[in-house]
Amino acid sequence: MIVTDRCQGCGACLLTCPERAIRPHGQPLLVLDALCTGCGECIEVCPADAIEESP
Numbered sequence: 619m620i621v622t623d624r625c626q627g628c629g630a631c632l633l634t635c636p637e638r639a640i641r642p643h644g645q646p647l648l649v650l651d652a653l654c655t656g657c658g659e660c661i662e663v664c665p666a667d668a669i670e671e672s673p
């Protein structure tokens with residue numbers, strides 16, 4: 619997953635990710651692909667539509 623610059627920093631994805639794969643890293647946030655399972659929960663919870671699937 620990739621957090622784009624649409625991120626508003628609300629933190630909802632950090633709390634939602636079951637793998638704790640999303641980490642504060644300034645803005646945009648950093649997704650650790652080694653931990654991400656691609657479950658898509660972060661995409662659903664993001665109010666800014668800021669998270670996209672990795673290319």
Ligand code: SF4
Pocket residue numbers: 621624625626627628629630631632647663664665666667668669
């Ligand atoms: S849920 Fe969306 S807007 Fe909120 S911190 Fe995560 S990526 Fe940013």
Ligand code: SF4
Pocket residue numbers: 619634635636637638639640649653654655656657658659660661
């Ligand atoms: S797709 Fe799932 S595992 Fe990957 S960052 Fe989003 S919530 Fe976490």
